[in-house]
Amino acid sequence: MNRVLNFSAGPSMLPVEVLEKAAKEMLNCNGSGMSVMEMSHRSSSYEQIQEEAKNTFKELMGLDDEYEILFLQGGGHTQFAMIPLNLLAENEKADYLVTGSWAKKAYEEAKRYADVKVLASSSDKNFSYIQEIVEDEIRKDVKFLYVCTNNTIYGTRIRPETIEKINVPIVADMSSNILSEEYDMKKFDLIFAGAQKNIGPSGVTLVAMKKNLAGNAQAITPTMLNYQTHLEKDSMYNTPPCYNIYISGLVAQWVKENGGVKEMEKRNKEKAKLIYDFIDNSKLFQNPIEPKDRSLMNVVFVTGNKDLDAQFVKEAKAKGFENLKGHRSIGGMRASIYNAMPKEGVERLVEFMKEFEIANR
Numbered sequence: 001m002n003r004v005l006n007f008s009a010g011p012s013m014l015p016v017e018v019l020e021k022a023a024k025e026m027l028n029c030n031g032s033g034m035s036v037m038e039m040s041h042r043s044s045s046y047e048q049i050q051e052e053a054k055n056t057f058k059e060l061m062g063l064d065d066e067y068e069i070l071f072l073q074g075g076g077h078t079q080f081a082m083i084p085l086n087l088l089a090e091n092e093k094a095d096y097l098v099t100g101s102w103a104k105k106a107y108e109e110a111k112r113y114a115d116v117k118v119l120a121s122s123s124d125k126n127f128s129y130i131q132e133i134v135e136d137e138i139r140k141d142v143k144f145l146y147v148c149t150n151n152t153i154y155g156t157r158i159r160p161e162t163i164e165k166i167n168v169p170i171v172a173d174m175s176s177n178i179l180s181e182e183y184d185m186k187k188f189d190l191i192f193a194g195a196q197k198n199i200g201p202s203g204v205t206l207v208a209m210k211k212n213l214a215g216n217a218q219a220i221t222p223t224m225l226n227y228q229t230h231l232e233k234d235s236m237y238n239t240p241p242c243y244n245i246y247i248s249g250l251v252a253q254w255v256k257e258n259g260g261v262k263e264m265e266k267r268n269k270e271k272a273k274l275i276y277d278f279i280d281n282s283k284l285f286q287n288p289i290e291p292k293d294r295s296l297m298n299v300v301f302v303t304g305n306k307d308l309d310a311q312f313v314k315e316a317k318a319k320g321f322e323n324l325k326g327h328r329s330i331g332g333m334r335a336s337i338y339n340a341m342p343k344e345g346v347e348r349l350v351e352f353m354k355e356f357e358i359a360n361r
Contacts, residue, residue: 003016004320004321004322005320005321005322005341005345005348005349006322006323007321007322007323007324007334007335007336007337007341007345007349008322008323008336009152009153009176009197009298009323009327009334009336010152010175010176010194010196010197010202010336011196011197011201011202012196012197012198012336012338012340013338013340013341014200014201014247014251014340015251015254015339015340017254018247018250018251018254021250022246022247022250029045029049029246030045030048030049032045035243036049036242036243036246037242037243039242041236041239041240041242042236046242049242049245049246049249050071050234050235050236050240050242050245050249052249052253053071053245053246053248053249053252054069054071056249056252056253056256057069057206057208057249057252058208059256060179060252060255060256060260060261061179061185061191061208061261062184062185062186063185063186063208064186066210066211066212067208067209067210067211068208068209068211068231069206069207069208070206070207070208070209070227070230070231070235071204071205071206071207071235071240071241071245071248072204072205072206072207072230072235073203073204073205073240073241074205075194075202075205076102076106076173076175076192076194076205077105077109078205078225079106079173079192079205079207080105080106080109080110081109081110081112081113081225082225082227083106083110083146083171083190083192084109084110084112084113084114084116085113085217085218085220085221085225085226086213086214086216086217086218086221086225086226086227086228087143087144087171087190087213087216088110088113088114088115088116088143088218089114089216089218090113090114090115090218091115092114092115092143093114093115093116093117093139093141093142093143094110094114094115094116094117094142094143094144094145094146094171095116095117095118095119095138095139095142095144095145095146096110096116096117096118096119096145096146097118097119097120097121097131097133097145097146097147097148097158098118098119098120098121098122098123099121099122099127099130099131099147099148099151099154099156099158100122100127100148100151100153100154100156101127101151101153101154101329102148102151102152102153102173102175103146103147103148103151103173104121104123106146106148106173107146110146113218113220116146117139119133119137119138119145120132120133120134120137122156126154126288126330127151127153127154127156128154128156128288128289128290129156129289129290129293130156130157130158130162130290130293133145133162133165133166135165135166135167138168142168143169144168144169144170144171144189144190145166145168145169145170145171146170146171146172146173147163147170147171147172147173148172148173148175149163149172149173149174149177149183150174150175150176150177150180150295150296150297150298151176151295151298152175152176152197152295152297152298152327152334152336153298153327153329153330154289154300154330155287155289155294155295155298155299155300155334156289156290156293156294156295157177157293157294157295157296157297159292159293160181160182160183160184163183163184163187163188164184164187166187169189170187170188170189171188171189171190171191172188172190172191172192173192173193174191174192174193175192175193175194175197175198176193176197176198176295176297176298176336176338177198177295177296177297178191178193178198178199178206179198179199179252179255179261179264179339180198180261180264180265180268180296180297180338180339181261181264181265181268181269181296182261182262182265185208188208189209189210189213190207190208190209190210190213191206191207191208191209192205192206192207192208193205193206195244195248197297197336197338198297198338198339198340199248199251199252200244200245200247200248200251201243201244201247201248202244203241203244204240204241204244204245204248206248207227209227211231213227214226214227214228214231215228223237224237224238251340255339264339265296267339267343268296268297268337268339269296270343271296271337271341271343271346272294272295272296272299272337274343274346274347274350275299275335275337275346275349275350276291276294276299278350278353278354279299279301282353282357283357283361284303284356284357284360284361285301285302285303285353285357286301286302286303286304287299287300287301288300288302296337297336297337297338298334298335298336298337299334299335299336299337300326300330300332300333300334301332301333301334301335302326302331302332302333303332303360306331308360309326309331309332309333311360312324312333312356313325313333315356316349316352319352321348321349321352323336335349
């Protein structure tokens with residue numbers, strides 16, 4: 001099997017076992033005689049698929065019946081609007097921790113609908129660190145604090161122990177590090193994650209939220225942007241992205257069968273250590289992120305020479321390492337090493353980086 005090592009930040013690689021199972025079931029899923037892509041979303045065959053996916057995600061996240069899992073469309077950008085429209089009346093407040101591009105976009109969208117404020121921002125150093133959360137600086141009457149727990153572009157993350165210290169309701173974008181390490185998920189009132197980074201193909205967004213948050217949407221909220229609409233209809237108010245949910249459910253099952261989130265965290269820390277240790281001892285490559293704030297999922301690095309960066313990406317591609325070019329806004333390189341990336345893939349990348357350094361120092 002001639003597969004490349006795909007280090008894309010998203011859509012990203014999926015576990016081979018999941019792809020093989022999906023291929024096996026392509027024409028006849030669970031004895032239905034049809035593909036999931038052909039099923040009616042009202043059929044018992046599909047309803048079973050979605051229910052199993054929902055229950056597996058809840059189990060992996062340690063969530064009880066206080067929470068509901070929704071499978072929505074529109075990606076994270078739609079959540080940027082849904083959150084203030086549903087969780088904030090026009091005179092209610094929320095504070096936003098701006099740690100990168102996505103949190104900044106979420107804040108810019110939210111201020112169209114409610115009283116939101118930037119609690120702190122690390123833009124002064126190009127988002128190369130996670131700013132300290134000072135509890136006394138959070139407005140006393142906020143409905144929630146908004147955070148993005150992992151920043152794909154800049155390669156930073158908010159550590160679980162930081163979340164533990166926050167004593168106000170939290171809304172989190174966990175698109176790129178959901179199920180990758182153990183957070184106390186009950187610290188969050190609402191979590192959303194675009195599937196295309198760590199849990200499935202693009203086209204579906206997972207939302208885990210406290211049920212009591214629904215039913216308070218602003219009057220201007222469109223029907224399709226109202227969480228209550230989707231809670232009442234079990235994510236099937238309109239035709240859901242059935243196949244994407246099916247694949248995401250298979251990924252959740254794969255995580256469960258491979259030791260759950262605890263085992264994923266162990267593997268991810270091992271992978272991240274391999275590449276960060278090499279970079280920290282390299283005379284060619286540098287990582288600009290504060291060590292304590294480094295992402296386990298997205299490792300950014302540069303040589304300091306744009307032409308040499310471009311040469312690295314070109315030679316890496318020739319060797320079967322795909323999508324190592326950094327985000328267009330910051331350049332350099334980025335290796336996204338989500339749950340599905342095997343340790344061997346990171347080992348091979350580090351070996352190539354060593355060879356490249358020797359040839360170009």
